[in-house]
Amino acid sequence: MTLTTTHLVALLPLILVCATAIAVMLGIAWRRHHAATVLVTAIGLNLALLSLLVVWQVTPIETPLLVVDGLTIFATALILVSALACTTLGHAYLEHYTGPAEEFYLLLLCSAAGGMVLAASQHLATLFFGLELLSMPLYGMLAYAFHERRSLEAGIKYLILSAAATAFLLFGMALLYSQTGRLDLAGLASGFAEDNAWALAGAGMMLVALGFKLSIVPFHLWAPDVYEGGPGPAATFLASVSKIAAFIILLRLVVVSPAFQGEWLQETLVVLALATMLVGNLLALTQSNLKRLLAYSSIAHFGYLMVALVVSDGLAKETAGVYLITYVVTVLAAFGVITVLSSPYGGADAAALHHYRGLFWRRPYLTAVLTITMLSLAGIPFTAGFIGKFYIVALGVEAERWWLVGGIIVGSAIGLYYYLRVMVTLFLVEAGMRRRDAPHDWGVRAGGVVVMGLALLVLLLGVYPAPMIEWVRVLAATSIG
Amino acid sequence: MEVAFYLSGLVAVLATLGVITNTNPVHALLYLVVSLIAVALVFFSLGAPFAAALEVIVYAGAIMVLFVFVVMMLNLGEAVVAQERAWLKPRTWLGPAVLAAVLLLTLIAALWRGDIGLVISGETLTAKAVGTTLFGPWLLIVELAAMLLLAALVTASHVGRLAAPDKPPMHQETGARKEVR
Numbered sequence: 127m128t129l130t131t132t133h134l135v136a137l138l139p140l141i142l143v144c145a146t147a148i149a150v151m152l153g154i155a156w157r158r159h160h161a162a163t164v165l166v167t168a169i170g171l172n173l174a175l176l177s178l179l180v181v182w183q184v185t186p187i188e189t190p191l192l193v194v195d196g197l198t199i200f201a202t203a204l205i206l207v208s209a210l211a212c213t214t215l216g217h218a219y220l221e222h223y224t225g226p227a228e229e230f231y232l233l234l235l236c237s238a239a240g241g242m243v244l245a246a247s248q249h250l251a252t253l254f255f256g257l258e259l260l261s262m263p264l265y266g267m268l269a270y271a272f273h274e275r276r277s278l279e280a281g282i283k284y285l286i287l288s289a290a291a292t293a294f295l296l297f298g299m300a301l302l303y304s305q306t307g308r309l310d311l312a313g314l315a316s317g318f319a320e321d322n323a324w325a326l327a328g329a330g331m332m333l334v335a336l337g338f339k340l341s342i343v344p345f346h347l348w349a350p351d352v353y354e355g356g357p358g359p360a361a362t363f364l365a366s367v368s369k370i371a372a373f374i375i376l377l378r379l380v381v382v383s384p385a386f387q388g389e390w391l392q393e394t395l396v397v398l399a400l401a402t403m404l405v406g407n408l409l410a411l412t413q414s415n416l417k418r419l420l421a422y423s424s425i426a427h428f429g430y431l432m433v434a435l436v437v438s439d440g441l442a443k444e445t446a447g448v449y450l451i452t453y454v455v456t457v458l459a460a461f462g463v464i465t466v467l468s469s470p471y472g473g474a475d476a477a478a479l480h481h482y483r484g485l486f487w488r489r490p491y492l493t494a495v496l497t498i499t500m501l502s503l504a505g506i507p508f509t510a511g512f513i514g515k516f517y518i519v520a521l522g523v524e525a526e527r528w529w530l531v532g533g534i535i536v537g538s539a540i541g542l543y544y545y546l547r548v549m550v551t552l553f554l555v556e557a558g559m560r561r562r563d564a565p566h567d568w569g570v571r572a573g574g575v576v577v578m579g580l581a582l583l584v585l586l587l588g589v590y591p592a593p594m595i596e597w598v599r600v601l602a603a604t605s606i607g
Numbered sequence: 608m609e610v611a612f613y614l615s616g617l618v619a620v621l622a623t624l625g626v627i628t629n630t631n632p633v634h635a636l637l638y639l640v641v642s643l644i645a646v647a648l649v650f651f652s653l654g655a656p657f658a659a660a661l662e663v664i665v666y667a668g669a670i671m672v673l674f675v676f677v678v679m680m681l682n683l684g685e686a687v688v689a690q691e692r693a694w695l696k697p698r699t700w701l702g703p704a705v706l707a708a709v710l711l712l713t714l715i716a717a718l719w720r721g722d723i724g725l726v727i728s729g730e731t732l733t734a735k736a737v738g739t740t741l742f743g744p745w746l747l748i749v750e751l752a753a754m755l756l757l758a759a760l761v762t763a764s765h766v767g768r769l770a771a772p773d774k775p776p777m778h779q780e781t782g783a784r785k786e787v788r
Contacts, residue, residue: 129746137747144754151757190744229765236758243751255751262755266762281766 129189136187136194139174139202140242146170147235154228164217167231168210171238175206186604191310193248196601200447201245201374204454208366209238211458211576215465216359218565218573222470223271230270233263234363241371248382250299250309253375257295257339260371261288267360268352276474280355287348291338298331302385311382322385329385330394336379339372340428341421343401350413353421358465358475361417365424365457370450373431377446380438387438395436399530402429403537410544417477419544420460423503426541427453430518430534437525443605445517447598452502452514452587459580460499463492466573467564476563479548484556489564492574493552495581502584504545505538510587513594611713612652618706619645625702632678636671637703643667645710652717657734 134141149166153159178199186195212234220227240259247253265288269281303309305325306317334345341349353361380386380395406426413419431453434446467482468475486493502511515538522531568574587594622645625638647662693699741749 144750147754147757151761189747191747225768226765229761232761233758236754236761239754240751251745251748252751255748255755259751259755259758263758263762266758266765269762269766272766278766 132184132187133189136181136184136189137192138177138181139206140239140246142170142174142177143206143235143239143242146174147232147239150228150232150235154226154232158226158228160221160227161217163228163231164213167213167235170235171206171210171213175203175210178203178206188248191249191252192243192246194246196604197374197378197443198246198605200598200601201370202242204370204450205238205241205245205367208363208370208454208458209234211462211580212359212363212366214572214576215362215462215469218469218568218571219357219359219465219471222472225271225273230267230359233266233270234359237261237263237267237363238367241367244371245374247375248311248378250302250311250314254292254295254299256371256375257335258292260368261292261339264360264364264368267363268356270360271357271471274355274474276355277357278355280352283348283355284352287338291335291345294331294338295335298328298333298335301325301328301331311378314385315383325385326388326390329379329383329388329391332379333376333386333391333394336372336376337398340369340376341425342398342428342432343405343425344398346402346406346425349425350409350418350421353424354415354417354477357471358461358468362458362461362465365420365461366454369424369428370454373428373446373450377435377438377443380435381443392436395432396527396530399429399432399436400533402426402432403533404429404540407537407540407544411540413544414479415477416464416479416482416548417461417475419479419548420457420464423541423545424453424457426537427503429537430515433518433522433527433530433534436527436530437521440524441517441521443602444595444598445521447602448517448591448595449514451594451598452510452584455510455580455583455587456499456502459495459577459584460503462573462577462580463496463499466492466568466577469564469568469573479551482548482551483554484552486553487556489568491569491578492564495577496552497549498581498584500545500549502588504542508585508588510584510591512588513591608652608717611717612649614713615645615648615652615710618642618709619649622703622706625706631699633675634699634703636675636678637700638706639674640667640671641703641706641710643671644707648710648713654730655732657732657737 146167146169149170150163153163153166181194182199184194185199186193188194192198213231216230216234220230237260240256240261240263242256243252244256244260247256261284265281265285268284269278271277272281299309301324302314305322305328306314308314308317338345338348353364356364385391403426406422406424406429410419410422410426413422431446431449434442434449464475464477468477482496485496498509502509505511505515515534519531519534522528522534564574565571569578619642622638622642626635626642629635629638643662643666647659647667650656650662651659
């Protein structure tokens with residue numbers, strides 16, 4: 127089967143993002159100009175986002191290696207929006223960067239393309255290439271300020287551990303292939319005998335690799351260091367795009383492939399989810415660095431999300447969709463505030479909690495944004511986070527997974543403590559030390575506008591979630607498998 | 608052919624063990640060469656001569672030679688000659704040499720029996736078959752690999768460059784603007 131015009135239409139967002147990457151590369155080769163590069167990147171991402179409307183006309187459709195269904199469109203939209211936010215934040219952050227700043231957007235576009243491929247893949251080959259294309263530019267993005275020791279450390283740490291995870295992924299794929307002789311997910315699904323130990327081992331190894339990308343608990347050790355060391359926009363990208371794409375493909379695997387539905391793996395997923403929720407929240411308690419705290423918080427949130435993987439029928443897709451939207455909007459806003467405060471680039475990011483002491487008295491609106499995101503991460507009503515958490519708890523209760531529901535409740539209770547600690551810090555009397563601050567006109571710059579918009583979106587989704595839920599429901603209904 | 612398959616698989620495993628247990632980078636690289644050639648032989652015995660040839664030419668040939676050269680160039684210094692002499696001890700090259708000899712014997716035995724088309728199972732994968740797959744249904748993968756290489760290249764070139772010395776770091780308190788680049 128070769129590609130037809132309809133297939134090309136279905137792949138339009140991917141083609142547009144790749145074309146933008148090429149355009150940015152040629153632009154850099156011709157003449158370096160930061161603002162123009164950002165503009166080209168933003169236009170390309172917006173065009174890709176608009177092209178989703180066209181793609182929607184032809185869904186669901188299967189190309190030889192990729193599947194374009196509701197789930198793909200959902201993930202692609204989230205990835206593109208996150209990439210846009212990172213681009214805008216990157217513009218403010220890298221404006222006065224001493225080295226060349228333009229490559230960052232090239233890497234960002236490549237990585238976004240990888241995320242889109244991963245979310246749409248229905249074949250182990252595209253799964254592998256998508257995951258690599260997602261991770262490879264991220265090494266460069268994390269180590270972008272490479273003369274900064276922490277940034278370089280983050281890049282190398284992610285590179286080496288990620289390579290180990292990839293080895294697990296390939297070994298798992300080889301085992302699955304040896305049992306079925308097929309590489310496409312549908313073929314894998316049909317080729318299985320019951321209780322095949324090799325297939326189980328293969329599925330487990332793939333779970334290890336994807337769990338690493340999602341920083342699920344036994345594989346979470348890299349997350350805080352990498353988040354702390356990476357430059358603000360890169361950490362934002364890692365916390366949003368990389369996690370969306372990896373989660374979507376894991377959801378696809380669990381829903382489609384019988385190797386992932388055996389009793390053993392289900393029980394493993396339950397244990398991992400419980401451990402992720404509890405360990406993530408407990409380790410966040412003692413953090414004095416906001417980026418590390420957000421890293422642990424993001425670990426805990428994916429523990430909650432894994433409930434949707436464990437249940438994996440009924441409302442699972444809708445729940446995962448709603449939770450992902452609320453998580454991504456919130457986490458983009460939270461990392462956005464850190465990035466805006468650390469902009470323009472001048473050494474390590476302002477991420478220690480004492481940098482935020484008394485922020486309210488200097489930057490009331492920025493403080494309001496951070497407060498809203500913390501409330502949303504804690505799952506307080508009238509913020510987006512509450513809707514997501516409500517869905518997860520409802521799903522757990524409906525499937526009568528009492529251990530998981532208990533884990534969510536205990537985790538949320540622990541989480542409330544450290545989210546509130548951050549908020550209290552913001553409103554304390556201003557300390558004498560004042561090292562880093564946002565530029566005075568941050569509110570009218572692109573990065574500031576994005577952060578404010580995201581905070582408003584968090585509130586809006588919390589108060590009036592109906593359109594979002596309706597959208598996710600329609601997309602979940604048109605997904606294959 | 609099954610003997611060839613298992614023997615070269617064993618050699619690959621042993622050589623890879625040699626790679627990760629060796630403390631000297633050059634010795635480790637020698638083992639890696641053997642390991643890659645063994646994998647090529649595995650491909651060959653499975654009926655994929657094209658993949659086997661590529662493995663030898665690209666990995667064991669170009670990439671490994673590059674590795675060995677770079678590592679050796681990095682070692683330039685006072686002790687190079689003494690180092691070279693130390694490397695020529697049999698203890699160093701005996702391991703890779705024995706493993707390579709096993710591979711050679713396997714290859715000769717396979718050739719001796721004459722039936723080169725004999726594979727474990729399935730049909731032989733020719734270069735033509737690989738080509739039609741790559742530029743037919745797998746076209747997307749080729750394009751993605753191109754993007755992947757682009758990203759890797761840009762990452763390497765960015766991280767590998769020296770910090771621009773002509774641009775002074777930004778003033779931390781005032782955030783003073785520099786001229787637009």
